[in-house]
Amino acid sequence: MRSLIRFVALCTAVFLLFPSCTIVREGEVGVKRTLGKYKEKPLDKGVAVFNPFITAVQKVSTQTxxxxxxxxxxxxxxxxxxxxxxxxxxxxxxxxxxxxxxxxxxxxxxxxxxxxxxxxxxxxxxxxxxxxxxxxxxxxxxxxxxxxxxxxxxxxxxxxxxxxxxxxxxxxxxRSIEEKLEAEQQALRMEFVLQQARQEADQQRIRAEGTRDAQLIIAEGLTAEVLRFKSIEAFLELSRSPNAKVIISNGEMPVMIEGNQK
The missing domain is CATH 3.30.479.30 (Band 7 domain)
Known part of the structure; x- marks a missing residue:
């Protein structure tokens, strides 16, 4: 009989003790409220023990x-x-x-x-x-x-x-904003086209300046002695040709006429 009483007393104590524990998890804090008044210090993560008859633990999330x-x-x-x-x-x-x-x-x-x-x-x-x-x-x-x-x-x-x-x-x-954005995009496209046109014009001008400079250099190098030398080279090339030709020259610049011309 005594053992039965002790067993019942033990079960009653366990039953009364079990609800007085709660677990405060990570990402939250617990706040004890005893007789309607909140305690000043919050409970960190872990096991919190309290008297369930006069105290409750309110959990508050601290996560985002x-x-x-x-x-x-x-x-x-x-x-x-x-x-x-x-x-x-x-x-x-x-x-x-x-x-x-x-x-x-x-x-x-x-x-x-x-x-x-x-x-x-x-x-x-x-x-x-x-x-x-x-x-x-x-x-x-x-x-x-x-x-x-x-x-x-x-x-x-x-x-x-x-x-x-x-x-x-x-x-x-x-709709007005979309039209404005489209107009801005069109303006950007036109600016890109104009920029390309300016770049192409610059390239053509550079090529033209290069051609002009080359012609000036050639013109400056075409002296009478150079022309006479080139004329002699032309006479030599004509002399090696097997075709019949009529050559008219003033001794400086040859003019060639094909022999089979009518």
Whole structure:
């Protein structure tokens, strides 16, 4: 009988002890809440022991979270631009107790989303709609992130990045931007063609200058002595030819007439 009582007591102790343990994994912290009050020091990874009757452990992820939002962005000219934006954020584990105490577990909807909507409306209203489709997009993303960080960092929320994933411009504006881009591409093509034409003209001018210089050099080298020497060479070549020819010469320059001409 006593052994049975001891066994039951042991099982009861194990049963009461087992729920008082929890495991805090990597990428999260635990915060003890005793009698409704959060402890100041968070729990790091490992086994956490607590009294299940008066204490609970709230786990908070410290990994990077992706919050996707679809909304209309107001532009400087008063247009509404449909956009899909991702907010990458994480929780500062050392400030998790303060975050839970002041905001609670639903901090995405309670704080991050309202702060984001305010920041994105303020920043996008400084830019034209076409800027959101150009290199200005990265500047807009950085400005939104900076403005959000000013509010959220003090609450233990770290905004890592704001990414504008897609932009849907009004149809008329999108068509105008496409036409402008096409015109710019056409202008670039024409500039390329003109550059090629200028290069070809330069090449022709260089060739013409080379031909002119060669002719000048030849002309300068054609002295009377050279012409007389060339004439003698011509007479020698004609003398070796077996064909009948009539040669008329003034002694300097031969003129050849084929013998079979009629």
């Amino acid at each position: 979270e992706n919050m996707e939002v679809e909304l209309n962005l107001p532009s400087k000219e008063g247009l509404n631009i449909r956009a899909e934006i991702s907010i990458l954020y994480s929780v500062d584990g050392t400030r998790a107790p303060e975050l839970l105490r002041q905001i609670g577990t639903n901090y995405e909807r309670s704080v991050i989303l309202p702060v984001f909507r305010s920041a994105v409306a303020d920043v996008s209203a400084r830019y034209f709609a076409k800027d959101m489709h150009t290199g200005q997009r990265s500047i807009i993303e950085g400005a939104i992130m900076e403005q959000m960080s000013k509010v959220l960092l003090d609450r233990g929320l770290i905004v890592e990045n704001v990414l504008v994933k897609s932009i849907q411009l009004p149809a008329n504006l999108a």
